[in-house]
Amino acid sequence: MDFSAIVMLIFAIVVIFSGLYITINKAIKSTKTEKEE
Amino acid sequence: MERQRWGSRASFILAAIGSAAGLGNAIRFPYVAYSNGGGAFLIPYFVALLTAGIPLLVMEFAIGQKNQAGAPVALGKINKRFEYFGWWQVVCAFVIVCYYAVIMSWICNFLVGSINVAWGTEPMRYFTEDVLKVSDSPGNLSGFSLSVLVGLLVTWVAVYLILRKGTESVGKVIGYTVAAPVVLLLILIIRAVTLPGALEGLNYFLKPDFAALLGPRVWIEAYTQVFYSLSLAMAIMYAYASYMPEDSDITNNALIIVFADACVSFLAGLAIFGTLGHMSLTQGVPIKDVAIGGIRLSFDIFPAAINTLPGGRGVVAVFGFVFFATLLTLGIDSTFSLVEAVITAVADKWKLDKHRTTVGVILVMALVSLIFATKAGLHWLDLVDHYINSYGLIIAGITEAVLIGWFYNTDSLRQYFNPISEYKFGRWWTYMIKIIPFILFVLLAVYFVEDIKTPYEGYASIYQWIGGWGLIIAVGVASFVITKFIGKKNIAETGQTVDL
Numbered sequence: 149m150d151f152s153a154i155v156m157l158i159f160a161i162v163v164i165f166s167g168l169y170i171t172i173n174k175a176i177k178s179t180k181t182e183k184e185e
Numbered sequence: 186m187e188r189q190r191w192g193s194r195a196s197f198i199l200a201a202i203g204s205a206a207g208l209g210n211a212i213r214f215p216y217v218a219y220s221n222g223g224g225a226f227l228i229p230y231f232v233a234l235l236t237a238g239i240p241l242l243v244m245e246f247a248i249g250q251k252n253q254a255g256a257p258v259a260l261g262k263i264n265k266r267f268e269y270f271g272w273w274q275v276v277c278a279f280v281i282v283c284y285y286a287v288i289m290s291w292i293c294n295f296l297v298g299s300i301n302v303a304w305g306t307e308p309m310r311y312f313t314e315d316v317l318k319v320s321d322s323p324g325n326l327s328g329f330s331l332s333v334l335v336g337l338l339v340t341w342v343a344v345y346l347i348l349r350k351g352t353e354s355v356g357k358v359i360g361y362t363v364a365a366p367v368v369l370l371l372i373l374i375i376r377a378v379t380l381p382g383a384l385e386g387l388n389y390f391l392k393p394d395f396a397a398l399l400g401p402r403v404w405i406e407a408y409t410q411v412f413y414s415l416s417l418a419m420a421i422m423y424a425y426a427s428y429m430p431e432d433s434d435i436t437n438n439a440l441i442i443v444f445a446d447a448c449v450s451f452l453a454g455l456a457i458f459g460t461l462g463h464m465s466l467t468q469g470v471p472i473k474d475v476a477i478g479g480i481r482l483s484f485d486i487f488p489a490a491i492n493t494l495p496g497g498r499g500v501v502a503v504f505g506f507v508f509f510a511t512l513l514t515l516g517i518d519s520t521f522s523l524v525e526a527v528i529t530a531v532a533d534k535w536k537l538d539k540h541r542t543t544v545g546v547i548l549v550m551a552l553v554s555l556i557f558a559t560k561a562g563l564h565w566l567d568l569v570d571h572y573i574n575s576y577g578l579i580i581a582g583i584t585e586a587v588l589i590g591w592f593y594n595t596d597s598l599r600q601y602f603n604p605i606s607e608y609k610f611g612r613w614w615t616y617m618i619k620i621i622p623f624i625l626f627v628l629l630a631v632y633f634v635e636d637i638k639t640p641y642e643g644y645a646s647i648y649q650w651i652g653g654w655g656l657i658i659a660v661g662v663a664s665f666v667i668t669k670f671i672g673k674k675n676i677a678e679t680g681q682t683v684d685l
Contacts, residue, residue: 149384153391156224160391160451163231167444174607175437179194 188253189351189539191428194438196356201425201442203363203518204416206449208288208483211370211515214410215454216478219390221406222397229398229407234443237625238411240617241586242422242439243610247602248589249426250435255529256420257668259427260585263593270584272664274420275530277577280660281419282523283550284566286344287557288480289520290336291316292512295484299505302498308488309481313563323564323648333558341551344521348528348543352428355521362518369511370452376494376504377459386462389472390454405628408621413574414446418582421522424529437607449515457487464490480567483512524550564644568652571641576657579629586622595619 149157191197218226252259257271294316298304304311313319320327347358377383397403416422426435458476465472475486491504524547532542557566589595595615603609640649 149388150392152393153224153388156227156391156393157387160224160227163227164444164448164451168441168448171437171440171444175194175198175434175441178434178437178607 189353189428190430191352192356194429194433196352196359197425197429197433198438198441199359199363200352200355200518200522201422201438202445203359204421204425204522205414205442205446205519206363206366206515207414207416207519208285208512208516209410209413210446210450211366211453211457211512212480212482213478214414214450215390215457216476216482217406217410218454219458219476221403222394223389224391225393225395225398226403226407229404230410230447233404233407233411234447236617237408237621238415238417238443239439240614240621241417241582242415242443243436243602243614244586244589244595244598244618245417245422246426246435246439247598249423250429250431250433251598251601253427253431254423254533255427255526256423257530258533259423263589267588269664269668270581270588271420271423271530272667273577273660274418274581274585275527276660276663276667277573277581278419278421278523278526279550279553280569280573280577280656282520282527283554284557284569285516285520285523286340286550286554287333287337287562287566289340289513289516290333290558291484292509292516293336293339294332295488296506296509296513299502299509302492302501302505304488304505306492308492309485312484317563318560319563320560323561323568323644323652325561327560329555329558330560330562333562337551337554337558340520341547341554343517344524345543345547347517347521348525348547349540351525351539351543355525359518362514365514366511367449367452369507369514370449370456372507373456373504373511374452374459377456377463380459380463380494382463382466383459384462386458386460386465386472387455389462389476390458401628405625405632408625409579412578412582414450415443416519416522418578418585419523420526420530424526425522427529427533432605435602435606436610440608457482460487460490460494464493467493480563564648565652567642568644568648569656572653572656573660575636576633577660580657583622583626583629586618587626590615590619590622 191200218224218230221229248259248263249255252262254262255271256274257268260271261268291312295304295312298311298316303315316330316332318327318330347354378387412418458472461472461475464470464475475490477486487508488505491501491508494500494504527550528539528542528546531537531546532539556562557569559565589598595618599610599614640646641653644652
C-alpha cells in the first residue's frame with residue numbers, strides 16, 4: 149500500500165471513529181444526568 | 186388518538202441509522218469513492234456531510250419533531266403550499282420501495298443459493314437466467330419469475346411483521362438489523378485483508394488523487410452520495426423524528442447518525458476492495474475492470490470474487506452467505522423505513538388507524554412491486570431507479586432546502602432545537618441551509634441538461650418516457666392531486682396553522 153493511501157486510511161478512521169466516540173459519549177452522559185435528575 | 190413513541194432515544198437513533206445505512210453504503214459508496222479520486226474523495230465527502238448532510242438532517246428532524254407529523258403535514262404546518270413537496274417525497278418513497286423490495290427478493294434468492302453456491306462459476310448467468318429469467322426488452326413482460334415472486338412475498342411479510350405495531354415492533358428488531366451488518370462487514374474485512382492482493386485492492390480504494398478535487402464532478406458526486414446515503418428528502422427522517430417527544434435532542438442524534446452512516450460506508454469499502462484486490466491477483470484481472478458499483482457488483486463481481494477465496498466450496502458458501510446476509514440486513518431496515526414514511530404520511534393526513542393503514546399501504550405497494558417481479562422487471566427497475574434518483578429525489582431535496590432556507594424563518598427553527606439539544610448550532614447552520622443547496626441547484630442544472638440529451642442506457646424512447654419522464658410527471662401530478670383534491674377537506678378540519 150502506498151504511503152498516501154495509509155495516510156487517508158488513518159485520516160478516515162480518526163474522523164469517523166473519533167466523531168462516533170465523542171457524540172455517543174455525550175449522549176450517554178446526558179442520558180445518565182437526566183435519569184439522576 | 187395518542188401518537189406512538191419510540192421506546193427510547195437509542196431505538197430512534199438505531200432506526201434512523203438503519204434507514205440511512207442501506208444497500209447504497211455497500212454497493213455505491215466504494216465505487217463512487219474509487220472513481221472520484223480514491224482516498225481524496227473522503228475530503229469532499231466529509232465537507233458534504235458537514236455542509237449539507239448534518240444541516241439538512243437536523244432540519245428534517247426539527248420540522249418532524251416540532252410538528253409531530255410526517256413530511257406532508259409537517260411541511261404543510263409551516264406553509265400550506267409546502268405540503269405539496271412533502272407529498273412529492275412520499276410518492277418518491279412509494280416508488281422506490283416498490284423496486285427496493287424486489288432487490289431484497291434477489292438478495293434472498295442469492296442468500297439461499299449461497300448454501301450450495303448456486304451461482305457456480307457464472308454468477309451473472311445465474312442471476313439473469315436462473316433467478317430473473319430476464320426478457321430481452323422492457324416491453325416483453327413474459328410473466329413472472331417464480332423465485333423472484335417467492336422472495337418478494339417473504340420481503341413484504343417480513344416488512345409487515347416488523348411494522349405491524351409501529352415503533353414498538355420496529356424497536357424490537359432494530360438492534361439486531363443494525364448491529365448484524367456491522368459484525369458481518371467486520372468478518373468480511375478480516376477475511377479480505379488477510380488475503381494476498383488485498384492491500385493492492387485497498388490501495389485503489391484509498392490512494393488519493395488530489396487533482397480530481399479541482400473538477401466540479403467530484404463535488405457533485407460527494408453531495409449526491411450524502412443525499413442518498415442519509416435518506417434525505419425521502420420523508421423518512423420527518424416520520425421517524427415525529428415519534429420522538431417534542432423536547433428530545435436533535436443535533437447530537439443527527440451527528441451520531443451521520444458518523445455511523447459514514448462508518449458503514451467506509452467499512453464496506455474496505456471489505457469490497459480488499460476482496461477485489463485478491464480476485465485481481467488470482468484471476469489476473471485489472472482492478473479497474475472489476476471496480477463496478479450497483480447491481481453488477483452485488484450479483485456478479487462480488488460472488489465471482491468470493492469464488493476465488495482459498496479453502497474450497499465450503500468457504501465460498503460461508504462467505505457468500507455472509508455477504509448476502511450483510512446486504513439483506515443493510516437493506517431490510519431501509520425498506521421498512523421507506524414504507525413507514527408513507528404510512529406515517531397517510532395516517533397523519535387522514536387521521537387513520539395506524540395498523541389498518543400499515544396493512545393497506547403494504548398491500549398496495551406489494552401489488553405495484555409486481556411489475557418489477559416480471560421477467561422484464563430488471564429493465565424497468567433500471568429505468569425507474571435512474572430517473573427517480575437522478576431527478577425525483579434531487580428535485581425533492583433541493584426544493585425542500587431552498588423553500589425552507591429562503592421562504593421560512595430558519596432561525597426560529599434553530600431557536601427551537603438549540604435549547605433542547607446537546608450541541609448548539611450557530612448561524613452557520615442557517616447559512617448552510619440557504620447557500621449550499623442553492624449552489625448545488627445551479628451545478629446540477631448543468632449536469633441535468635447534459636444527462637437529458639443522452640437516452641439512458643440506450644432504452645427506446647417509449648420506455649424512457651414511461652419509466653422515466655412519464656414517471657417523474659406522474660409523481661408531480663399525484664402529489665398535486667393528493668394536496669389539492671383528496672386532502673383538501675382534511676387540512677381545514679385539522680386546523681393547521683401557518684407559521685411564516
